[in-house]
Amino acid sequence: MILLDADFLSKLGISNDTKTLLVNPTKEFIEWEKISGGTSVFRDLNFLDENVDVILFWPSSEKELSSMVPTLSNKLNDGGKLWIIVPRKEVALAINMDFGWEHVQKEGLKVGLVDNEQLKFDEDTYGTQFVFRKN
Structure with missing residues (x-):
């Protein structure tokens, strides 16, 4: 279970005036959206x-x-x-997920993004943060 406290949200780059888009969110993030205060979700x-x-x-397939x-x-x-949140390798294999971290990194690089941070979301998932490459 993800603890969506101020410290965790800060690590994601989310504060009261942040505009945030959730794509395929987990139930914890759907609940957080309801009480997010000044954050535009x-x-x-x-x-x-x-x-x-x-x-x-939270991508569900390599195609997505x-x-x-x-x-x-x-x-x-x-x-x-851009945070892309995926299961740990062992969990991904157990659920027959058709892609891994290498695919995540490759897709980010294709559009000029670089991965610069990872964050554990819970025991089974982690996120990789992508930002635009600085010129």
């Missing part, structure tokens, strides 16, 4: 007409990962962060 990419500061993305990363990277503000 979006869940429907189709109706998002502005860019955001932080995107949290490959198709969504370019779209999501175009929705980031300058200095924005």
Whole structure:
């Protein structure tokens, strides 16, 4: 279970004035969205007409990962962060997930993002943070 306290949210880059997009969120993040206070939280990419500061993305397949990363990277503000959250390798193998961290990194690099941080979300999942490469 993820403890969504101020310290954890801060590590994600989320504060009271942060615009955040959740894509395929877990139940903990759906609950957090309901009580997020001053944070603007979006869940429907189709109706998002502005860019955001932080995107949290839980891909369900390699196909979804490959198709969504370019779209999501175009929705980031300058200095924005894209977190891609996936199961640990052992868990991914147990649930027959069709991609791993190497695929996650490859998709980020394709669109000019670099991975610069990892964060444990719970015992089974972790997130990798991607940001735009500085010129």
